[in-house]
Amino acid sequence: xxxxxxxxxxxxxxxxxxxxxxxxxxxxxxxxxxxxxxxxxxxxxxxxxxxxxxxxxxxxxxxxxxxxxxxxxxxxxxxxxxxxxxxxxxxxxxxxxxxxxxxxxxxxxxxxxxxxxxxxxxxxxxxxxxxxxxxxxxxxxxxxxxxxxxxxxxxxxxxxxxxxxxxxxxxxxxxxxxxxxxxxxxxxxxxxxxxxxxxxxxxxxxxxxxxxxxxxxxxxxxxxxxxxxxxxxxxxxxxxxxxxxxxxxxxxxxxxxxxxxxxxxxxxxxxxxxxxxxxxxxxxxxxxxxxxxxxxxxxxxxxxxxxxxxxxxxxxxxxxxxxxxxxxxxxxxxxxxxxxxxxxxxxxxxxxxxxxxxxxxxxx
Numbered sequence: 098x099x100x101x102x103x104x105x106x107x108x109x110x111x112x113x114x115x116x117x118x119x120x121x122x123x124x125x126x127x128x129x130x131x132x133x134x135x136x137x138x139x140x141x142x143x144x145x146x147x148x149x150x151x152x153x154x155x156x157x158x159x160x161x162x163x164x165x166x167x168x169x170x171x172x173x174x175x176x177x178x179x180x181x182x183x184x185x186x187x188x189x190x191x192x193x194x195x196x197x198x199x200x201x202x203x204x205x206x207x208x209x210x211x212x213x214x215x216x217x218x219x220x221x222x223x224x225x226x227x228x229x230x231x232x233x234x235x236x237x238x239x240x241x242x243x244x245x246x247x248x249x250x251x252x253x254x255x256x257x258x259x260x261x262x263x264x265x266x267x268x269x270x271x272x273x274x275x276x277x278x279x280x281x282x283x284x285x286x287x288x289x290x291x292x293x294x295x296x297x298x299x300x301x302x303x304x305x306x307x308x309x310x311x312x313x314x315x316x317x318x319x320x321x322x323x324x325x326x327x328x329x330x331x332x333x334x335x336x337x338x339x340x341x342x343x344x345x346x347x348x349x350x351x352x353x354x355x356x357x358x359x360x361x362x363x364x365x366x367x368x369x370x371x372x373x374x375x376x377x378x379x380x381x382x383x384x385x386x387x388x389x390x391x392x393x394x395x396x397x398x399x400x401x402x403x404x405x406x407x408x409x410x411x412x413x414x415x416x417x418x419x420x421x422x423x424x425x426x427x428x429x430x431x432x433x434x435x436x437x438x439x440x441x442x443x444x445x446x447x448x449x450x451x452x453x454x455x456x457x458x459x460x461x
Contacts (some may be wrong), residue, residue, distance in 0.1 A: 103423045104450040108441050115434045124409045133401035138398050142391040149384045157376055166363035172354055179350045186343035193338035201325050205318040210313045223304055228299050238298040256286050428453055
C-alpha cells in the first residue's frame, strides 16, 4: 500500500492495521508466557536432577553401610568374646594372686596369730584390761619415740585446755562458774588418767614392756605382709597362674578381628571400585526417564519461544516496512490507532492523514 493510499485511507485501513498490531501484541504475550514457562521447566529439571542424584546417593550409601554393618556385627561379637575371656582371666588371676599371697605370708600370719594369742593370755593371767593392748594406750601411758611424744603432747593439750574450756563454755556464760567447771573437768580427767595409770602402767610395767616388744614383732610382720602383697600385685609375670588358656582365646579372637577387618576393607574396596559404579549406572538408567521428560519440556518450551520470537521479528519487520515510513514510528501502536479511529468515527477528521496531524498537533 503506497504512502498516499494509506494516509488517504480511513476506518477500514486502520481496522486492518489494528488487527495486525493486536496480532503482534498477542505474539509478545505468548513470548512472555513461554519465557515464564521455560524458567519454570528449567527449575523443575534442576529439581529432578538433584532429587535423582540424592536418591542414587542414598541407595549407594545404604548398600555400603549394609556392608559395614555386616562386618561390624562380627567384629563386635569378637570384642564381646575378648571381654568375656579377659574377665575370666582376671578372675582366675585374682584367685591365683590371693593363693600366692596366702602362701607367701602364711608364716608371718601364723606368727602374728601366735603372738597375739600370747599377749591376750598374759594379759588375762595378770588381769590386765584388753584396752591396754592398743597403740593409744602405749602412746598415752608408755610413750616411746618422737612420734608417741608428739601425740601425747597434743592429747594432753586437748585434755588440759581444749576439753575443759569447751565444756565450761557450753554449760554457762558466768565467768566464775566457767572457772569452777573448768577445774572440775580437769580434776575428773586427771582422776581417770591416774586411775588407769595406777591399775596398769604402775602395777604391770614389766609385762607391758614385754608385750610392747611382741606388739612390735606383730607390727613388723604386718609390714612384711603388706610389702609382700604389694610386690605380688605389682608383679607382671603371670606365668605361675596358668592363664595360657585365656591368653590363647584372646589371641584367637584378636586374630579373628584382624581377619574380619581385612575382609571388610576388601569388600568396601570392591564395592567402591566395582559395585558402586554399576549401581550408579543402573539407577541412573532407571531414573533417566524423569530427567528426559523434564529436559524435553525445557527444550520444547525454548523451541516454542524461539519460534514466537522469530514470528514477532517477522511481524515487526513487516509492519515497519509497510507502515513506519507512512505513519511514523510514533503512530504505529494500538493506542494511536484507536484514537485515530475515534476521530474519524466522530467526524472530526476525514482520513488518516488528518487524524495524524490532529494527534500530533495536540501532542496526544
